[in-house]
Amino acid sequence: MNRVYNFSAGPSMLPLPVLEKAQKEMLNYGGTGMSVMEMSHRSKAYDDIIKEAERLLRKLMSVPDNYKVLFLQGGGSTQFAMVPLNLFGKSKKADYVKTGQWAKKAAAEAARYGEVNIVASSEDKVFSYIPDLNKADFTPDADYFYICQNNTIYGTRYTKLPDTGNVPLVADLSSCIMSETVDVSKYGLILAGAQKNVGPAGVTIVIIREDLIGNAMDITPTMLNYKTHADNGSLYNTPPCYAIYIAKLVFEWLEEMGGVAEMQKINEEKAGMLYDCLDNSKMFKGTVVPKDRSLMNVPFVSLKGDKDLEARFVKEAEAAGLVNLKGHRTVGGMRASIYNAMPVEGVKALIDFIEKFETDNK
Ligand SMILES: *Cc1c(COP(=O)(O)O)cnc(C)c1O
Numbered sequence: 001m002n003r004v005y006n007f008s009a010g011p012s013m014l015p016l017p018v019l020e021k022a023q024k025e026m027l028n029y030g031g032t033g034m035s036v037m038e039m040s041h042r043s044k045a046y047d048d049i050i051k052e053a054e055r056l057l058r059k060l061m062s063v064p065d066n067y068k069v070l071f072l073q074g075g076g077s078t079q080f081a082m083v084p085l086n087l088f089g090k091s092k093k094a095d096y097v098k099t100g101q102w103a104k105k106a107a108a109e110a111a112r113y114g115e116v117n118i119v120a121s122s123e124d125k126v127f128s129y130i131p132d133l134n135k136a137d138f139t140p141d142a143d144y145f146y147i148c149q150n151n152t153i154y155g156t157r158y159t160k161l162p163d164t165g166n167v168p169l170v171a172d173l174s175s176c177i178m179s180e181t182v183d184v185s186k187y188g189l190i191l192a193g194a195q196k197n198v199g200p201a202g203v204t205i206v207i208i209r210e211d212l213i214g215n216a217m218d219i220t221p222t223m224l225n226y227k228t229h230a231d232n233g234s235l236y237n238t239p240p241c242y243a244i245y246i247a248k249l250v251f252e253w254l255e256e257m258g259g260v261a262e263m264q265k266i267n268e269e270k271a272g273m274l275y276d277c278l279d280n281s282k283m284f285k286g287t288v289v290p291k292d293r294s295l296m297n298v299p300f301v302s303l304k305g306d307k308d309l310e311a312r313f314v315k316e317a318e319a320a321g322l323v324n325l326k327g328h329r330t331v332g333g334m335r336a337s338i339y340n341a342m343p344v345e346g347v348k349a350l351i352d353f354i355e356k357f358e359t360d361n362k
Pocket residue numbers: 010074075076077078102148150151152172173174175193196
């Protein structure tokens with residue numbers, strides 16, 4: 001079996017034990033004589049799966065009791081509309097910090113339903129940093145304040161949350177959920193597509209404070225109303241059954257690894273090694289200011305901006321079993337996504353490859 005180290009930004013690597021367990025349970029789940037894919041979402045067997053997925057998520061993230069956990073469809077991008085549709089209950093104003101394409105798309109979608117104030121932006125330097133926030137620029141009566149906590153494309157992350165006072169903080173954690181500990185009580189709403197750190201594409205996690213449910217705008221479609229899903233335990237209609245099942249296996253794996261705090265240590269070690277390598281390189285450099293570097297997505301470029309060298313690097317890395325290292329077109333160069341499922345050995349293999357490539361191309 002030739003498994004590669006897959007540095008894809010998403011969908012991305014899943015832990016091998018999870019894939020093996022899914023394989024073992026594929027044809028006959030828990031003595032039911034059928035696959036989870038073939039099972040009624042109203043069956044006892046499936047009910048146990050979705051309840052266990054929620055229990056594990058709550059435990060792993062220490063989700064307080066006054067928050068609902070929802071398993072939805074539509075990806076992170078559907079949340080860009082669901083957030084304003086559900087939270088524009090009073091002033092219909094919201095603050096957004098523009099730290100990349102995902103934050104931009106979210107702000108553009110919200111602007112269709114209310115007033116969006118861009119509090120700060122890092123677009124002037126290709127989103128290579130998290131901008132300083134000045135409280136005087138915040139909208140005091142905003143219905144919510146929105147950030148993208150880890151910017152998948154640009155490789156930045158917030159190391160400190162903005163202090164939004166009584167205004168609920170909404171955060172997109174698609175590419176960093178469960179990679180480091182977070183204090184859920186600091187947020188009004190957390191959203192995350194699963195396909196980066198949690199499971200396969202198809203399920204989107206929303207963690208929402210209960211008092212933010214039930215104030216949706218009149219035009220909100222039933223399926224886009226958080227209340228619909230909160231009132232029905234994410235079983236109003238057929239949920240993405242199989243994706244939720246795989247997420248449950250990932251949560252079990254994460255728990256066996258020691259939980260999110262342990263995972264954070266491993267992630268800090270992996271990212272630390274890779275940034276050290278890049279900082280010491282005479283051929284490559286990271287694109288992000290050191291203080292805002294992501295633990296999950298590491299973009300880097302040739303020091304001389306040599307496009308041919310970068311293309312050759314990506315091609316030769318692939319031949320060496322290190323795949324999907326090509327950078328996003330807006331940044332160029334390379335990007336190594338090193339989510340929870342990327343083992344330390346994978347990052348070491350990449351570092352060895354970078355060092356060898358440098359020596360061979362002196
Ligand atoms: C990938 C990603 C999205 C978009 O997710 P989809 O599920 O493709 O809609 C949104 N936000 C962030 C931070 C992402 O990394």
